[in-house]
Amino acid sequence: xxxxxxxxxxxxxxxxxxxxxxxxxxxxxxxxxxxxxxxxxxxxxxxxxxxxxxxxxxxxxxxxxxxxxxxxxxxxxxxxxxxxxxxxxxxxxxxxxxxxxxxxxxxxxxxxxxxxxxxxxxxxxxxxxxxxxxxxxxxxxxx
Amino acid sequence: xxxxxxxxxxxxxxxxxxxxxxxxxxxxxxxxxxxxxxxxxxxxxxxxxxxxxxxxxxxxxxxxxxxxxxxxxxxxxxxxxxxxxxxxxxxxxxxxxxxxxxxxxxxxxxxxxxxxxxxxxxxxxxxxxxxxxxxxxxx
Numbered sequence: 001x002x003x004x005x006x007x008x009x010x011x012x013x014x015x016x017x018x019x020x021x022x023x024x025x026x027x028x029x030x031x032x033x034x035x036x037x038x039x040x041x042x043x044x045x046x047x048x049x050x051x052x053x054x055x056x057x058x059x060x061x062x063x064x065x066x067x068x069x070x071x072x073x074x075x076x077x078x079x080x081x082x083x084x085x086x087x088x089x090x091x092x093x094x095x096x097x098x099x100x101x102x103x104x105x106x107x108x109x110x111x112x113x114x115x116x117x118x119x120x121x122x123x124x125x126x127x128x129x130x131x132x133x134x135x136x137x138x139x140x141x142x143x
Numbered sequence: 144x145x146x147x148x149x150x151x152x153x154x155x156x157x158x159x160x161x162x163x164x165x166x167x168x169x170x171x172x173x174x175x176x177x178x179x180x181x182x183x184x185x186x187x188x189x190x191x192x193x194x195x196x197x198x199x200x201x202x203x204x205x206x207x208x209x210x211x212x213x214x215x216x217x218x219x220x221x222x223x224x225x226x227x228x229x230x231x232x233x234x235x236x237x238x239x240x241x242x243x244x245x246x247x248x249x250x251x252x253x254x255x256x257x258x259x260x261x262x263x264x265x266x267x268x269x270x271x272x273x274x275x276x277x278x279x280x281x282x
Contacts, residue, residue, distance in 0.1 A: 008194040010167035015195035017160035018172060018244075019202015023214035025153020027243075028203065031217035034282075037273040041282065046150045051247055053154030054161070058172075058252035061162020071169030078169050079253070082240065085260050092239025093246070097265030099231025101272025103220040106243040107236060108174040108199065110229070113216050115200040116207075120218040124229040131233020132179060139238065 173245020
């Protein structure tokens with residue numbers, strides 16, 4: 001098998017674990033996400049444990065990966081290079097947060113829930129793809 | 144599963160996924176960036192990214208096989224609201240270079256200051272949005 005095939009298999013396995021994790025954690029469920037964000041209502045703080053457990057496990061895995069400094073199926077680590085806290089980062093994140101709050105879907109759960117045959121997830125995903133294309137086509141590099 | 148155990152187990156699996164992707168392929172598990180790769184913004188990543196998205200779609204089906212029932216997904220938003228929300232999520236995550244996974248899991252695990260700022264920002268506007276909907280009587 002070629003290195004590309006190994007990389008694709010690894011990505012498939014990682015994606016499956018990610019999707020399974022979303023389903024088990026409750027993050028796949030917009031009603032639960034909205035309850036997590038609804039601090040003035042019947043606040044359900046349980047989703048903070050998803051972030052907590054995810055960051056702790058990824059922190060350990062990343063320490064290991066950075067110590068080895070060479071991925072098994074690739075020549076080098078591909079890490080984000082930007083370190084600037086610029087207006088695009090803040091305005092973009094703020095816009096994303098509004099969209100996340102409106103429907104309770106962030107990108108991972110929206111896509112993953114499509115496989116369950118849920119029309120609302122498909123609508124959000126299609127609109128999200130259009131939003132991404134709109135940014136990359138018209139706004140990228142102008143912010 | 145227990146109300147707090149399920150988020151911890153699910154979160155740990157997400158962290159394991161991010162760890163594997165870094166250890167094996169040297170890539171961060173940022174969904175919005177991966178989807179952009181599929182959309183053809185970064186050609187050499189296409190195969191890798193489409194494989195990840197295929198796995199992501201299989202995840203809830205794996206849940207169905209393991210637990211014998213589909214995970215609960217309850218959506219209250221109307222179709223127009225879903226469209227507006229999706230457009231904002233898509234545009235915002237590209238402009239802000241990441242979402243709940245890329246900034247929230249991978250970025251925080253790398254102790255990236257950019258990701259700390261991004262996470263605090265989108266959590267704040269998401270909470271304010273839900274608060275505004277509650278005050279407006281839309282919840």
